[in-house]
Amino acid sequence: MDYMPGGDFLSLLIRESTLHESVARFYISEMILAVEEIHRLKFIHRDIKPDNFLISASGHLKISDFGLAFDGHWSHDASYYNYHRSVLLTRLRVGVAGDELDQKEDCNIKKQIETTRSLMALIQRHEFPDGIGEDDLEDLLEWRNKWTNRYLCHSMVGTSQYMAPEVIRVWQLLTKEQNHKKMLKMPIRPYVSDKGQDLLRRLICEKQTRLCSRRYQMIDRGQIGTRQMEHICPYVFPDDAEDIKSHRWFKNVPWDQLHTMTPPFIPQLHGPDDTRYFEEAGSIDDMSDSESTGVPSPEKVRSVLQDFRPGFQDLAYQLVAEPYDTVKLRGLQRQIQSAPRTTSLEKDLLKHFVELYGHKERKRPRDRILRDKAAKAVAMDVRKRTAFMGYTWRRMRPEGYLAMA
Incomplete structure (x- = not known):
């Protein structure tokens, strides 16, 4: 696919921390159209998450990572x-x-x-x-x-943080089950409108009442038989986001004109080979053979950061004390961003320090032969x-x- 110089959408979320509802509405609308287009091609993606939406040079989103995509074959x-x-x-x-x-x-x-x-x-x-x-x-x-x-299509695939509640329950058969109804609470800050809260609750709920195409509900109730679906992929319909699109939170969204609108964020690039928006993301390699360089000692950290206060040195050591993968690295970046009593300059320094002295977690190959x-x-x-x-x-x-x- 085309090179997407704006990085992935999760990186944008990490940088911005919170998006205004109007900005979130634009990006969610583009995500809906992307998923709907995959369904029109008779495929299901099976790994929808912010990481898998990339930002083009014009600022619009494109969906990526089709490793789990499936068309019934x-x-x-x-x-x-x-x-x-x-x-x-x-x-x-x-x-x-x-x-x-x-x-x-x-x-x-x-x-x-x-x-x-x-x-x-x-x-x-x-x-x-x-x-x-x-x-x-x-x-x-x-x-x-x-x-x-x-x-x-009945196997558990994808990323656990973004799975439907019923899939999570199967995943947690051997652990303490979490009830999403009790866990889902709207924060006081940032403010979420009544329409936005209603949309979230109608999406994060049991599938019998979940906001979705009525055609899928008819399948679950047996009102559409498998013979009637033989001419299409037995899992998805084209144009199947009509119920979500018609929710009042999306009122006045120009679905047919989104691609002509100016996005809220447009990458500021120095040239076609500018990779600044990917530099902090890191890479995921399940077959990685890279050896860990070891955790720097507290003395080493203090020596490198000798001009900084002891509390800052201790925080820097905590950040590199454990190996990290891509997900953990993003968590460390969020921890740095929210660290109290640290200036913007110190936060930038901590991020650079983690990149230099942190060590990536060596991933275990999934295939026994490769182990x-x-x-x-x-x-x-x-x-x-x-x-x-x-x-x-x-x-x-x-x-x-x-x-x-």
Whole structure:
């Protein structure tokens, strides 16, 4: 996609701290149109959050990060590939020990039972069906589509802070359940209008009463059958934000003219390669091999900041005492911004100090093969050489997405 020099929307929120309601209305309206456009293309995004909206050079928003996007096709099911990877290793008798935590869990009987159950579920779901020959491609694909459509889009994906209440409840089965009705409280400051409060409450609620397209409610009530939806993606409708758009908080929003309006914030750029709005965001790398440089000692911190008061030195040490990832880094930036008895100059200095002396948290690869020291290098080499083998580009046709020869 195009380069978005204005950074992501979350960074804008962090810098501004609070947006006026009229400003928030503009950006939320553009977000609604972006999500609605994805649904018009028969896809669902599944990871909507401020981080995934980028700001263009003109100040308008574009949606990004389609790693979890899904259009109902079984090839988007990650468990399908996990199954093949597991079966292939078993048949080739390749042992993958993983890292120290994997090896420790392998000695845990309870964990072994959970792993076995998970593997059996994968086998049941993806094992080649009886009665279908290897040459019966049409029957095989029909079985694959019918079987997986019963499961897809019911998995917990996305970012937990932005999930719907009913998904969070499933996520928290083994923890103390939080009741969103009790937790949701409107602050006295900043002021939120009655219309804004009503919109929030009608979005953060049980799905039976949630503000959404009536067509989805009809599906839940069984008033629209699956046969009637076979001609479209079975999960989304085009132009499905009509109920949200008609809420009184959006009164007088020129939906068809938003792209011609001047946004509240326009990036101030020195040139096409200006990256200032990305410098504080950091990068997320689940496969990172970077080694930690270690936490600087209190003496080191005091030596570097010897010209500053002891309280300032102690705060600086607290900020770099623990490793951080991208989310934690943004939390540190908010903590710096709200730190009492610190000047603007001191806050800027603290942010720079964290970047220089803080150390990134080394992320654990999600794939056990990549956690195994012996198998990692070979696996990465093969994946790099074969990543796009057999892939073809796609273009939109009236009947949907079709692979081009």
